[in-house]
Amino acid sequence: MTPRVRRAAVISVHTSPLAQPGTGDAGGLNVYVWQSALELAKRGVEVEIFTRATSSADQPIVEAAPGVRVRNIVAGPFEGLDKRDLPTQLCGFAAGVLRAEAAAPPGYYDVIHSHYWLSGQVGWLARDRWRVPLVHTAHTLAAVKNAALAEDDAPEPASRQIGEQQVVDEADRLIVNTETEARQLISIHHADPERIDVVTPGADLSQYRPGDRIAARADLGLPADEMVVTFVGRIQPHKAPDVLLRAAIPLLRDGTADGRRVRLLVVGGPSGSGLAQPTALMDLAGEAGVADRVTFLPPQPPARLATIYQASDLVAVPSFSESFGLVAIEAQASGVPVLAARVGGLPVAVRDGVTGALVDGHDIDTWTAALIEMLSDRDRLTRMGVAAVAHAQRFSWSATADRLLDSYIRAGQAYRKLMRQRDGRGSRSFGTGRLRRLRVTS
Structure with missing residues (x-):
């Protein structure tokens, strides 16, 4: 027995x-x-x-x-x-x-x-x-x-x-x-x-699921015609939101190859060593002249976070290490491809080339190139989003x-x-x- x-x-x-x-x-x-x-x-x-x-x-x-x-x-x-x-x-x-x-x-x-x-x-x-x-x-x-x-x-x-x-x-x-x-x-x-x-x-598969992107953006007050790249996590060096912001600056300034404007959505609060400079990310956006292209939101409860994922074209997880990466699974369950660092458990959470893409290292130019490649092919993003939902169903x-x-x-x-x-x-x-x-x- x-x-x-x-x-x-x-x-x-x-x-x-x-x-x-x-x-x-x-x-x-x-x-x-x-x-x-x-x-x-x-x-x-x-x-x-x-x-x-x-x-x-x-x-x-x-x-x-x-x-x-x-x-x-x-x-x-x-x-x-x-x-x-x-x-x-x-x-x-x-x-x-x-x-x-x-x-x-x-x-x-x-x-x-x-x-x-x-x-x-x-x-x-x-x-x-x-x-x-x-x-x-x-x-x-x-x-x-x-x-x-x-x-x-x-x-x-x-x-x-x-x-x-x-x-x-x-x-x-x-x-x-x-x-x-x-x-x-x-x-x-x-x-x-x-x-x-x-x-x-x-992931809570009943909470995180695909939704109406236009309605989600209207709920969040975001323009319907922009490409939205989202970061969700604690604002600290280990999570590397600064790497993502620096890499995104050329796109935030100039848009994608076909002229679509890009917005970076940052969801989270300062934590750990990030508390020493709690406004560092905002200051960086201001110094780069892209503050109007970056939206900062405080940490959100699950229902609101689900809306944020649904409003996104791409979710980025640029961490220096992750034992797994729950954000990556939640985003994919919501039908959103993920661009992630090839560290820790993220190669398990993300199927490279199928539900998103993995980036080696944290070189800014490499991340910029990865962002451009992902955002320049809307059909590929759509296919990845569909595959992402199926992939996420394995993780409940x-x-x-x-x-x-x-x-x-x-x-x-x-x-x-x-x-x-x-x-x-x-x-x-x-x-x-x-x-x-x-x-x-x-």
């Missing part, structure tokens, strides 16, 4: 699934945690999400959806903490997590799923205290980000790389978005391939949840076997004992 997962503790320390993606540190991780929780709840799994409270107005417990509960743990000041400061609050956060479980009956949770290395540190402790398996999703790795830094972007600290190694060594199951990410875990952190599951993220949150549940069950089976072996030897150590040395890079 296959064991049943009744209740999952999901840990997301640094950002809440209830936060608006595109603000602060909220992004694809938030969408992943929220959408997978909703789908797991549909399968009868009660999901409790532990996150750090960032406002005095946050209720300790939020019944966010049927079967999905969010626990806001007070750990440190509500505001003013950068993500890099959060390791100082992990003790307080872990205490809040353990106290919540202590108030429940024994064996309350069947599995812990931690997201990002900070959460993995807490999950590691909770796993040993509760004697349930720890499943971990890194989402990004410090070594990978540091190997592909944008100009003037700050590298991830050595402490993060050490913390990631500890979590990789201790987790009972590791979930990655793509085979590329699996190979990175193995080569950088010496992860056991037998403990890795590849689970691709998805329902399928993601099914594979997550399979991974939880495998983690539980392996963990119980390990515990029986250790209990038989009289061991008092609940950890995996797989700790390895990591050569820290910068």
